[in-house]
Amino acid sequence: xxxxxxxxxxxxxxxxxxxxxxxxxxxxxxxxxxxxxxxxxxxxxxxxxxxxxxxxxxxxxxxxxxxxxxxxxxxxxxxxxxxxxxxxxxxxxxxxxxxxxxxxxxxxxxxxxxxxxxxxxxxxxxxxxxxxxxxxxxxxxxxxxxxxxxxxxxxxxxxxxxxxxxxxxxxxxxxxxxxxxxxxxxxxxxxxxxxxxxxxxxxxxxxxxxxxxxxxxxxxxxxxxxxxxxxxxxxxxxxxxxxxxxxxxxxxxxxxxxxxxxxxxxxxxxxxxxxxxxxxxxxxxxxxxxxxxxxxxx
Amino acid sequence: xxxxxxxxxxxxxxxxxxxxxxxxxxxxxxxxxxxxxxxxxxxxxxxxxxxxxxxxxxxxxxxxxxxxxxxxxxxxxxxxxxxxxxxxxxxxxxxxxxxxxxxxxxxxxxxxxxxxxxxxxxxxxxxxxxxxxxxxxxxxxxxxxxxxxxxxxxxxxxxxxxxxxxxxxxxxxxxxxxxxxxxxxxxxxxxxxxxxxxxxxxxxxxxxxxxxxxxxxxxxxxxxxxxxxxxxxxxxxxxxxxxxxxxxxxxxxxxxxxxxxxxxxxxxxxxxxxxxxxxxxxxxxxxxxxxxxxxxxxxxxxxxxxxxxxxxxxxxxxxxxxxxxxxxxxxxxxxxxxxxxxxxxxxxxxxxxxxxxxxxxxxxxxxxxxxxxxxxxxxxxxxxxxxxxxxxxxxxxxxxxxxxxxxxxxxxxx
Numbered sequence: 001x002x003x004x005x006x007x008x009x010x011x012x013x014x015x016x017x018x019x020x021x022x023x024x025x026x027x028x029x030x031x032x033x034x035x036x037x038x039x040x041x042x043x044x045x046x047x048x049x050x051x052x053x054x055x056x057x058x059x060x061x062x063x064x065x066x067x068x069x070x071x072x073x074x075x076x077x078x079x080x081x082x083x084x085x086x087x088x089x090x091x092x093x094x095x096x097x098x099x100x101x102x103x104x105x106x107x108x109x110x111x112x113x114x115x116x117x118x119x120x121x122x123x124x125x126x127x128x129x130x131x132x133x134x135x136x137x138x139x140x141x142x143x144x145x146x147x148x149x150x151x152x153x154x155x156x157x158x159x160x161x162x163x164x165x166x167x168x169x170x171x172x173x174x175x176x177x178x179x180x181x182x183x184x185x186x187x188x189x190x191x192x193x194x195x196x197x198x199x200x201x202x203x204x205x206x207x208x209x210x211x212x213x214x215x216x217x218x219x220x221x222x223x224x225x226x227x228x229x230x231x232x233x234x235x236x237x238x239x240x241x242x243x244x245x246x247x248x249x250x251x252x253x254x255x256x257x258x259x260x261x262x263x264x265x266x267x268x269x270x271x272x273x274x275x276x277x278x279x280x281x282x283x284x285x286x287x288x289x290x291x292x293x294x295x296x297x298x
Numbered sequence: 299x300x301x302x303x304x305x306x307x308x309x310x311x312x313x314x315x316x317x318x319x320x321x322x323x324x325x326x327x328x329x330x331x332x333x334x335x336x337x338x339x340x341x342x343x344x345x346x347x348x349x350x351x352x353x354x355x356x357x358x359x360x361x362x363x364x365x366x367x368x369x370x371x372x373x374x375x376x377x378x379x380x381x382x383x384x385x386x387x388x389x390x391x392x393x394x395x396x397x398x399x400x401x402x403x404x405x406x407x408x409x410x411x412x413x414x415x416x417x418x419x420x421x422x423x424x425x426x427x428x429x430x431x432x433x434x435x436x437x438x439x440x441x442x443x444x445x446x447x448x449x450x451x452x453x454x455x456x457x458x459x460x461x462x463x464x465x466x467x468x469x470x471x472x473x474x475x476x477x478x479x480x481x482x483x484x485x486x487x488x489x490x491x492x493x494x495x496x497x498x499x500x501x502x503x504x505x506x507x508x509x510x511x512x513x514x515x516x517x518x519x520x521x522x523x524x525x526x527x528x529x530x531x532x533x534x535x536x537x538x539x540x541x542x543x544x545x546x547x548x549x550x551x552x553x554x555x556x557x558x559x560x561x562x563x564x565x566x567x568x569x570x571x572x573x574x575x576x577x578x579x580x581x582x583x584x585x586x587x588x589x590x591x592x593x594x595x596x597x598x599x600x601x602x603x604x605x606x607x608x609x610x611x612x613x614x615x616x617x618x619x620x621x622x623x624x625x626x627x628x629x630x631x632x633x634x635x636x637x638x639x640x641x642x643x644x645x646x647x648x649x650x651x652x653x654x655x656x657x658x659x660x661x662x663x664x665x666x667x668x669x670x671x672x673x674x675x676x677x678x679x680x681x682x683x684x685x686x687x688x689x690x691x692x693x694x695x696x697x698x699x700x701x702x703x704x705x706x707x708x709x710x711x712x
């Protein structure tokens with residue numbers, strides 16, 4: 001269990017993280033969400049003990065986080081980088097040794113992972129000879145091959161094609177069942193929506209909302225419908241009972257006033273436009289995100 | 299500790315494998331030794347073939363003497379060094395004599411000729427005319443011969459006994475003997491002192507520039523692609539710093555080791571004079587101290603700079619301070635007590651190279667050795683502490699280069 005309490009990190013003339021508190025329990029993926037510059041990376045760096053917080057405490061499995069946890073932490077940074085001119089296996093071995101694996105174990109583990117991600121034929125190639133996606137895989141291996149208790153993944157899916165994304169997603173989910181504490185930081189809401197059980201949405205260093213994803217969705221659920229129609233739907237913007245209207249290429253999403261039920265609304269518009277599809281929807285995390293960030297401007 | 303060794307090993311192995319390392323390892327000493335010994339070899343090389351030298355003696359007094367004297371010079375195999383022929387033809391005017399002699403040179407019948415003239419009574423003017431600017435050794439011999447003949451002639455004219463003259467004309471040669479601490483005598487040759495110091499200073503500088511740049515470049519790479527974050531989430535900055543310095547120093551020591559072996563092989567092959575290695579232990583001591591000092595300095599700098607150009611500039615300028623002793627080498631060799639040399643002997647940046655020079659010039663007092671080595675050790679210690687503080691914060695500060703003020707605050711905060 002990771003407990004972060006009243007975490008504050010001030011830089012020379014800015015406050016990157018402002019009194020942030022959250023808990024991460026094993027067996028669930030914790031989503032650290034927020035727009036660029038929200039303070040996600042600073043939060044991660046303090047948790048990793050790379051930088052010292054100005055104030056606040058970070059407790060990992062009952063103890064304040066210190067250098068002794070180095071070997072139990074796996075970190076996939078947002079910006080990827082490896083020693084480009086070195087061989088894949090050498091780089092993997094080096095990073096494994098830095099996580100305190102013996103050199104024989106390091107090579108064995110590295111080979112297993114290369115096989116698992118189906119890139120064992122690149123074992124003796126230089127990093128720079130690999131495609132971007134395969135380099136990402138190597139970097140991913142360096143974050144997980146020492147079987148860390150705490151895994152921090154910063155934007156783990158950028159740079160992967162859909163097939164590899166799926167593969168990595170399955171891997172991450174397998175870590176959940178093995179009881180690791182996982183923090184996933186991203187600004188891709190659809191990813192977070194698919195993977196995270198709990199989220200913390202932050203902006204300008206402060207918490208905007210947090211909690212169980214399902215509950216948050218319910219809380220911001222409101223009256224949302226998805227509507228597909230032919231003809232001009234512009235009039236819906238100012239139609240009575242419509243709180244918000246957003247049109248996409250071939251459909252529209254509407255948020256209704258709380259006192260209007262979806263079926264009542266359908267009844268009202270059914271004569272005015274040719275409806276092809278009508279459904280009541282939960283708001284996407286993306287929408288909640290955008291709405292909330294708009295509500296909490298800088 | 300285990301991680302420090304892993305880091306050191308990584309830094310060492312990954313760099314040892316690079317082509318640039320192997321090239322610099324082998325090429326650097328070859329180039330330097332080539333530069334320093336080839337001119338000496340060439341200029342002192344004895345003639346190996348007999349040369350035909352003409353003499354055009356307008357005065358008519360000197361030819362026989364010159365011929366006798368020059369033909370006394372022998373090559374190593376006992377053959378005469380010079381065959382002297384008379385180019386003076388009575389039937390020609392003076393101008394024509396010259397033209398015909400010049401023609402001999404063009405036709406490569408002779409190497410060159412001595413033109414002896416006496417424009418005013420009692421003055422002897424000689425020219426050596428040849429197809430190329432004459433060999434330094436030849437000229438020296440001609441000069442000696444002419445002077446000897448002239449003096450002999452003058453002395454004879456004033457009625458001095460010929461035997462007396464011969465005895466007067468015996469050359470005294472001065473050999474330089476340096477008295478060393480142990481009381482044993484050492485032969486001192488300016489060139490050897492100069493070049494052996496020079497070579498070691500250049501080697502040190504090349505090594506510092508080379509490995510300094512390598513260190514800074516790898517730091518910049520790790521910083522720019524955020525590898526540093528992965529590293530720092532696996533070990534402490536101090537472990538990383540120590541590992542890097544250790545790895546790089548072993549790399550440096552490997553280089554020194556290979557170079558010393560190479561040097562010894564050259565001594566064995568009689569290419570390099572063994573005098574160069576007389577003070578090898580002291581030289582190695584200052585060499586290693588200098589290398590480690592500069593390496594720690596570069597770690598601090600490497601964590602501040604953000605681009606490779608910046609890095610290159612700074613490393614090059616810093617390494618050039620090592621060259622300073624070369625500039626003051628001449629006065630220093632002539633007078634080892636010169637003030638500026640003493641001053642530079644107490645500045646950590648210049649101690650290594652100045653001492654490389656001083657140990658070769660004259661025995662360095664034990665006190666000076668102790669003082670300079672202590673200064674180096676203390677500076678290295680302080681430098682490691684300072685660099686570690688700068689490193690700890692610098693490696694994670696992105697964006698622009700920090701100001702001096704910021705760096706000072708980092709040092710204080712550490």
